[in-house]
Amino acid sequence: MVRIANLGSSFSAGPGIAPQVNIAAARSGANYAHLLAERLNAGLVDLSVSGATLLNITDTPQVSGGVTFPPQIQGVPEDADIVLVLGGGNDMSYVGGLFKEHTWALAAFSLVQRLKGTPMPEFPAPADEEEVIKRFGKVLDAVHEKAPKARVIVVEYLTLLGSDVKPTVDVPFNAERLEYHQGVATKLQKATQQVVDSRSEWCERIPMAELSQGHGIGSAEPWVFGCSMMERLMGKAWYHPNAEGMKAVANLLHERITSK
Structure with missing residues (x-):
């Protein structure tokens, strides 16, 4: 049986998409890794966690939903056949920067957190393109070292x-x-491509x-939530990606994998 490992942040995990199979990680059982594994009849080790940075993949534990997740690389099987990787957005504060535009929503969320007696989550200072390239390179090199035969x-x-x-x-x-x-978004894409x-x-x-340029917010067939x-x-x-977006990614992955 083909073995797949999935690493990454929320665009990989699938928050807001049913069914949620790991609440603390905001991980969906219908994210692209699960859909791909189902189509390939493959085994899947899904290590994705919403909010993860590239550092959370290589060497820094992540606390989410009251659970401490070890660095994702630790869970990659040495005999994995395919390793899927997505990351860098949280390092650049891509989605975090968009949320900051919603001042009323942040104020309301802050009030709720205070009433619950829990602190507001911190938005880390965004890393520049050069730093993201460095971090992403460490992720990919660590994956290749851990599972040298993996695609x-x-x-x-x-x-x-x-x-x-x-x-x-x-x-x-x-x-x-x-x-x-x-x-x-352009800087993130360029950094990813270079690495x-x-x-x-x-x-x-x-x-x-x-x-996905024609499937963003405001399009006739969006692959993301607005x-x-x-x-x-x-x-x-x-x-974040919606169910149709996850299906689109899974379809493209399946096409790529089965064509080679």
């Missing part, structure tokens, strides 16, 4: 803010801030940023 496949973040999004309509910020956040290209002998990339109050009330994860 290492890096999945890019799905596009959130594509050509269809309307500033102040689909999102709460203006055109200038939209351009800023699109710039962060993979320098390890092309044993690592490959699924260019989801480009392939940031509406209705979505929040329905338990959806703002600025």
